[in-house]
Amino acid sequence: LPVPRAMSGIEARRRVLRDGASIRIVFGVSTPTDTGTVTVMIPQRILLATRGATAHSGEDDQTGDWRARFSEEVMRSTVRLEATMPLARLTLGDLDGFQPGQVIEFEEHAHAQARLSARDRTLFVCEFGKLGQNYTVRIRHPFDAGQDFIDGLIPG
Template identity: 75%
Template structure:
């Protein structure tokens, strides 16, 4: 086995091994093109259904790229989201530019598609972010596919990010494919860019490869679960003491004895990492104090019971 000749080559090798090897450029582009060509008619139909008027969706480009370059051509104003799948937490990075957002918002709210729309040169509004999220959902759903070719994306797509959040969102490095989709009307045009790790695209291309990766993913999930089950946590048992006024609390003195409520022994709480897990009964076995689990903790029921004394007091 040969070793990399420089620190830069070593770093590149490590990154590629962590995020997935790159495939042959022609093979990756062919797989991405086939996926995009199947999705374009579905996307156009989905967007037309959402808008009520037809918009033109076409395939602009298929390019070999890197994941962090997903937003490199989106300009200063854009929206972004990252959709995970069963095999990757960042299976699809979606970016919509300002012209496409303007087209979608204007058309959705009854604007004339034959007239130019005003460009967006400011931070996106909540409505524009919601519309971007809707577009991302339609794109992801169209590209997801079904059967053996399915990307098995975790849908619905997460809410779109914009502004500083979108620009600073960390994208894990790795070999990728960029699919550029055009959204246009007779007067304007914009783009939605889909960036996917090459390992995800190639896995969906061949069912045998996909099955192998799924088996490997299941193996890693099982191994990870075993590690989690062997980890240790600190348990804490607490008992409710009493319900007092702030005035009573302010009058406490050193050496003062406070009585437990009558039901305190049967209302001990067992918790771990600040999260209550069970309601227990406090007791003693020989020289050791114990808690016996009565039932799982129900936060909703506990809230209702906490309100009862206050309601009774007002009555």
């Protein structure tokens, strides 16, 4: 790889890395008289460029095993889901006139236009319902941001 000369001290501190996404590895180095760190930055573009070369060198089983473990950990992580239902289109003047205890009417098909989201990102279009004493959310289809944008342009 074409690697530039190593930097240290003040030169390294004032240098701004502008190579995009990268990984950073910090090594601690110590001697009987002093300690310090060595930081290695590897740009993502270099990692991706060498990915194909290592796949054919017999490391495929190790990479697959690592990916399986990583995917398993990701799939077990928890996220908070939020289901929201559109009530109505109102003006700011209408909102200003709200009073405590006021009842807001739902639009006719509001329960069928619910959106399920996680971390402020809409994932599915759903509909609210009730099963016995429990409220439910039924997934109708994945959320399509492009279609939602088009639907927002045309008043319904």
